[in-house]
Amino acid sequence: MGGGDGALTPPRWLRWSWVAPAAFLLVFLAYPLVVLIVTVTRTSEGALLDRLASPVIWQVTALATVQALMSTVLALVVGLPLANVTSRYRYRGRAFAQAVVTVPFVLPTVVVALAFRSVVGVGPSQGFWIVVLAHAYVNIAVVTRIVGAQWAQHSGDYELVARTLGATRTRAFIDVTLPSLRSAIAASAAVVFVFSFTSLGIVLLLGDASTRTLESQVLRQTSVLLDFPGAAATALVQLVVVTFVLLLGAAAARRAPARRSRPVSLRPLPPSAIGRAAVLATAGIGMLIVLVPVLALVITSLRGSDGWTLTWWTSLSSIDAGTTRLAPPAAAIATSLVLATVTALLAALVGGLAALTVLTPGRPRLVALIAVVPLGVSAATLGLGMLLAFGRPPLDLRASGLLIPIAHSLVAIPLVVAVVAPGVRSTDPRLASVAATLGATPSRAFWTAYGPVLRIVMVASAALAGAVSLGEFGAAAFLGRAASPTVPVQIVRLLGRPGEQSLGVAAVLAVILVIVTLAVVLIVDRWSAPARSSVRAPATVTP
Amino acid sequence: MTTRELLTPPRLAVEDLALGYEGVTFLTGVSLTVAASEIVAILGPSGSGKSTLLGEIAGVVPIPAGRILVDGTDVTTEPIHARGVGLIFQEPLLFPHLDVAANIAYGLRRHGWSKAAAAGRAGELLAWLGLEGYQRRRVGELSGGQAQRVALARALAPKPAVLCLDEPFSALDADLRRRLVTDVSAMLREAGVAAIHVTHDEDEARAIADRVIELSSLGRPR
Numbered sequence: 133m134g135g136g137d138g139a140l141t142p143p144r145w146l147r148w149s150w151v152a153p154a155a156f157l158l159v160f161l162a163y164p165l166v167v168l169i170v171t172v173t174r175t176s177e178g179a180l181l182d183r184l185a186s187p188v189i190w191q192v193t194a195l196a197t198v199q200a201l202m203s204t205v206l207a208l209v210v211g212l213p214l215a216n217v218t219s220r221y222r223y224r225g226r227a228f229a230q231a232v233v234t235v236p237f238v239l240p241t242v243v244v245a246l247a248f249r250s251v252v253g254v255g256p257s258q259g260f261w262i263v264v265l266a267h268a269y270v271n272i273a274v275v276t277r278i279v280g281a282q283w284a285q286h287s288g289d290y291e292l293v294a295r296t297l298g299a300t301r302t303r304a305f306i307d308v309t310l311p312s313l314r315s316a317i318a319a320s321a322a323v324v325f326v327f328s329f330t331s332l333g334i335v336l337l338l339g340d341a342s343t344r345t346l347e348s349q350v351l352r353q354t355s356v357l358l359d360f361p362g363a364a365a366t367a368l369v370q371l372v373v374v375t376f377v378l379l380l381g382a383a384a385a386r387r388a389p390a391r392r393s394r395p396v397s398l399r400p401l402p403p404s405a406i407g408r409a410a411v412l413a414t415a416g417i418g419m420l421i422v423l424v425p426v427l428a429l430v431i432t433s434l435r436g437s438d439g440w441t442l443t444w445w446t447s448l449s450s451i452d453a454g455t456t457r458l459a460p461p462a463a464a465i466a467t468s469l470v471l472a473t474v475t476a477l478l479a480a481l482v483g484g485l486a487a488l489t490v491l492t493p494g495r496p497r498l499v500a501l502i503a504v505v506p507l508g509v510s511a512a513t514l515g516l517g518m519l520l521a522f523g524r525p526p527l528d529l530r531a532s533g534l535l536i537p538i539a540h541s542l543v544a545i546p547l548v549v550a551v552v553a554p555g556v557r558s559t560d561p562r563l564a565s566v567a568a569t570l571g572a573t574p575s576r577a578f579w580t581a582y583g584p585v586l587r588i589v590m591v592a593s594a595a596l597a598g599a600v601s602l603g604e605f606g607a608a609a610f611l612g613r614a615a616s617p618t619v620p621v622q623i624v625r626l627l628g629r630p631g632e633q634s635l636g637v638a639a640v641l642a643v644i645l646v647i648v649t650l651a652v653v654l655i656v657d658r659w660s661a662p663a664r665s666s667v668r669a670p671a672t673v674t675p
Numbered sequence: 676m677t678t679r680e681l682l683t684p685p686r687l688a689v690e691d692l693a694l695g696y697e698g699v700t701f702l703t704g705v706s707l708t709v710a711a712s713e714i715v716a717i718l719g720p721s722g723s724g725k726s727t728l729l730g731e732i733a734g735v736v737p738i739p740a741g742r743i744l745v746d747g748t749d750v751t752t753e754p755i756h757a758r759g760v761g762l763i764f765q766e767p768l769l770f771p772h773l774d775v776a777a778n779i780a781y782g783l784r785r786h787g788w789s790k791a792a793a794a795g796r797a798g799e800l801l802a803w804l805g806l807e808g809y810q811r812r813r814v815g816e817l818s819g820g821q822a823q824r825v826a827l828a829r830a831l832a833p834k835p836a837v838l839c840l841d842e843p844f845s846a847l848d849a850d851l852r853r854r855l856v857t858d859v860s861a862m863l864r865e866a867g868v869a870a871i872h873v874t875h876d877e878d879e880a881r882a883i884a885d886r887v888i889e890l891s892s893l894g895r896p897r
Contacts, residue, residue: 289768292735295755296762297782298833311772400697403737
């Protein structure tokens with residue numbers, strides 16, 4: 133509701149909805165980042181320059197850049213054909229294929245890493261290419277969803293025009309289709325690059341010296357070398373690179389010609405048998421690529437040296453820890469569930485209020501924009517900043533157990549805003565005016581207009597925040613207490629120990645994470661389905 | 676009929692065509708010829724298969740049965756780009772990432788024109804349309820009427836033998852439509868193209884065409 137368009141004045145409380153999220157972001161995002169920067173600059177000048185001049189940072193930056201570029205290219209090579217077949221054609225099983233292709237993205241990275249280990253076996257399972265493969269695997273969904281959404285808007289009429297003007301099929305694709313997808317491709321490539329560049333869980337479990345990232349370097353510097361200024365310098369370099377790439381992506385996306393969006397219309401399969409087979413085969417191969425690692429993971433959780441076994445599943449309550457101290461796996465599940473619940477409530481509350489600012493006139497609506505900032509700040513940077521700001525006297529919040537849910541909320545808030553804000557915006561503000569003319573107070577009118585959509589998007593976004601918390605590794609590794617690890621942290625610890633029991637139990641935990649995560653995503657999908665309308669517009673030359 | 680007309684094949688001949696789209700058949704046995712510089716208007720209510728007829732002639736919609744001949748050559752199985760049939764949709768569908776001149780030059784470039792020659796021709800066509808100096812304009816800045824004119828120039832530039840117009844004025848307001856109908860009719864005749872114009876508006880059909888035909892009279896219903 134803009135101030136000038138004659139719409140209803142929002143209820144008084146709504147005009148103050150920006151205060152809580154702004155305060156939260158200020159205290160838990162801005163303050164730790166400031167502390168991080170101050171720590172870097174306060175280090176005696178020589179030391180900071182030494183660290184920035186140290187070849188290690190730049191070697192790691194170069195390694196991570198090459199790795200992230202390769203991962204991005206591979207994700208695009210696999211993702212673009214899948215975007216085409218899962219978002220444009222009408223055939224039985226399309227929705228299922230689209231859902232399956234999304235699975236890797238919602239899987240915790242630690243689970244993906246373990247699944248890849250299960251596929252390639254325990255032997256030479258580490259190195260550059262396996263990391264690149266795993267990164268591409270996780271990010272297929274980023275490409276298929278972002279590019280697919282734009283491709284689905286594409287009726288194919290422009291290509292037909294080009295064809296009638298003498299362009300061959302390939303030529304029309306290059307001249308017309310690709311330019312119209314350029315912004316989506318650039319946007320998704322930027323996201324994939326940033327994800328691969330700042331990867332931690334996959335790099336720790338599948339990587340070697342050739343795949344270090346600045347993120348893993350930060351973890352090493354804080355937990356092994358105890359070099360906090362060095363870690364802060366590394367995090368700063370990463371922050372700069374990530375910001376630069378995201379800005380590049382945003383710039384490329386903005387250059388795209390504005391086009392009004394229209395309802396997605398699925399087209400029939402190509403008339404020729406070859407075309408038909410190509411579409412279906414691409415969808416089938418895509419699903420296979422996604423499902424094989426997950427199946428391998430399930431098999432690992434059910435196999436010992438003597439064949440099939442349920443031993444790993446039954447040893448969840450206590451594990452033969454030998455000399456290392458290890459909490460029982462079941463306790464890790466409980467810890468993760470509690471943290472996920474707190475995160476869901478916190479992120480939905482803060483993110484929901486931030487999203488509502490889009491309804492208020494003037495500057496407060498900036499809060500909705502600012503709430504997306506944590507996307508660009510990696511978990512390790514966030515974790516390190518919070519550790520420096522709240523992890524030691526005079527302000528030690530670690531004992532309160534709130535640091536992890538707060539960090540997870542920061543990671544999840546951009547998602548909450550991304551789900552809630554469009555839902556709120558899609559509601560016709562005149563509904564509130566109508567309610568008011570019928571005698572509703574401002575608050576009552578607000579709930580009459582926005583209540584129905586808010587009920588749906590708030591539950592959906594809270595569940596998503598919970599799923600993020602369940603799978604998050606970086607911040608949990610930084611901020612967690614040794615005695616009560618989360619499931620992803622426990623998986624990494626188990627894999628750090630030798631023995632088939634460690635691998636088996638880790639696989640069991642990973643399978644449980646997969647089941648819980650998929651259950652959450654499926655429920656969210658079902659729950660929010662009625663909110664999305666699936667209007668089918670007539671195809672091109674319909675009679 | 677003159678001897679010349681008897682000896683030269685019509686620019687477009689549709690023979691015993693079945694009109695079908697996504698499993699629905701509207702008409703069978705559709706036959707029709709259109710001569711050079713002739714404009715034929717096909718009338719019919721929405722959903723009667725008019726667009727399908729144009730789609731089948733242009734090669735955009737698969738042909739269930741029958742033949743399409745352009746200048747006496749059977750193009751029924753030719754791919755879209757090799758048929759010499761242009762198509763104009765209800766919306767101009769100008770390529771949003773190209774400027775006005777590049778849109779018009781697009782088909783020329785596909786037909787082997789050099790960049791400079793295509794740009795020059797685009798300029799001439801713009802002048803012909805009364806849109807001098809519009810070369811570098813972004814297509815988003817054009818009005819509805821201007822955009823449809825540019826689309827017409829783009830379709831005519833590579834000199835197609837046949838041009839199909841699928842209710843190209845239906846998205847425009849009545850006043851603009853009247854003016855454009857007169858202009859377009861003159862341009863089509865000047866270009867020497869065989870034009871098929873489908874519409875559900877009888878006045879528009881009479882204003883633009885040499886012949887007006889009811890679609891249902893062209894074949895047998897199914």
